Amino acid sequence: MSQTHVETRGSTTDAPQFYLTEEHHPEGSTMLGFWLYLMSDCLIFAVLFATHGVLGRSYAAGPSPADLFDLPLVAINTAMLLLSSITYGFAMLQMERGAKAETLFWLGITGIFGLIFLGLELYEFAHLIHEGAGPTRSAFLSSFFTLVGTHGLHVTFGIIWLVTLMVQVGKFGLIPENRRRLMCLSMFWHFLDVVWIGVFSFVYLMGVLG
Amino acid sequence: MTSNTQAPSHESASNTHHGHSHGHEAAHGSFKSYMIGFVLSVILTAIPFWLVMGGVFDSKLATAFMVMALGVVQIVVHMIYFLHMNPRSEGGWTLMALIFTLVLVGITLAGSLWVMHHLNANMMPMTPEMMKNMP
Numbered sequence: 406m407s408q409t410h411v412e413t414r415g416s417t418t419d420a421p422q423f424y425l426t427e428e429h430h431p432e433g434s435t436m437l438g439f440w441l442y443l444m445s446d447c448l449i450f451a452v453l454f455a456t457h458g459v460l461g462r463s464y465a466a467g468p469s470p471a472d473l474f475d476l477p478l479v480a481i482n483t484a485m486l487l488l489s490s491i492t493y494g495f496a497m498l499q500m501e502r503g504a505k506a507e508t509l510f511w512l513g514i515t516g517i518f519g520l521i522f523l524g525l526e527l528y529e530f531a532h533l534i535h536e537g538a539g540p541t542r543s544a545f546l547s548s549f550f551t552l553v554g555t556h557g558l559h560v561t562f563g564i565i566w567l568v569t570l571m572v573q574v575g576k577f578g579l580i581p582e583n584r585r586r587l588m589c590l591s592m593f594w595h596f597l598d599v600v601w602i603g604v605f606s607f608v609y610l611m612g613v614l615g
Numbered sequence: 616m617t618s619n620t621q622a623p624s625h626e627s628a629s630n631t632h633h634g635h636s637h638g639h640e641a642a643h644g645s646f647k648s649y650m651i652g653f654v655l656s657v658i659l660t661a662i663p664f665w666l667v668m669g670g671v672f673d674s675k676l677a678t679a680f681m682v683m684a685l686g687v688v689q690i691v692v693h694m695i696y697f698l699h700m701n702p703r704s705e706g707g708w709t710l711m712a713l714i715f716t717l718v719l720v721g722i723t724l725a726g727s728l729w730v731m732h733h734l735n736a737n738m739m740p741m742t743p744e745m746m747k748n749m750p
Contacts (some may be wrong), residue, residue, distance in 0.1 A: 437712075448723070458727065609683060
């Protein structure tokens, strides 16, 4: 009896040591948990892709993708997102080295590419709506705006998250918590680029093919 | 000055973090692997745009097949070089979750298209004029 008592006392005096290791374990599962979130997000996009696959040819005697889509603009948009992916990769490499200023620099570049992407997408949407091809025109356009708009919304929140993390890193440096957050955003950002591959292949290129 | 005194502590903190985490975290990329991924992505993006915009193939079906196939290849490239997927990360659970999701995505996409195509095929044929006069 007394011995178990002593043992528990012993472990409580060692508590700070245990606390630290306890603190470290969730960091590993954070990545897995965030990955599971991304997979559930993947299902949202899968459903929107399926909707577009079903409704993508229902023009209601309205304009078709070949009339509407400006492929050079889509190509530039794709390039912007791909460039932002590689610059985020550079930010992660600088983070590994523990170089705070360089990490912030590459995160900033990533944010600028993200903003250009969003700007071009909003320009495209405004142009379509101005031409009378808004989301209410046909089932094809409804599903198009929902799918591409949902992706754009994700990018928007990614940029908000990016700016938040830049402030955090600027204030507190590359502490383990910020590294973990940057790694989560890294997965989120690359995941958005993966979804965009589906969007430009399935929606734009296949749409124009007819 | 302050940054100078802080730098070593950061360095050591990152080292201990590294030593701890290497066992169970996703693998980190290197400059080389990011560049390989980037170059492959550029090529795999340029080809489908060129196929569609240049009208390289006469057959629409062949072009569509190539666009989708190259898209799938590029997604795999992104998974490996940007998301650092490998069978060992998190004890294989990330790959397990991915496979499970892909199965669900496959069922969702194939099932929706199949069912809705059959519904469409079994509907009464309609001309655009009839469509316009619908209530």
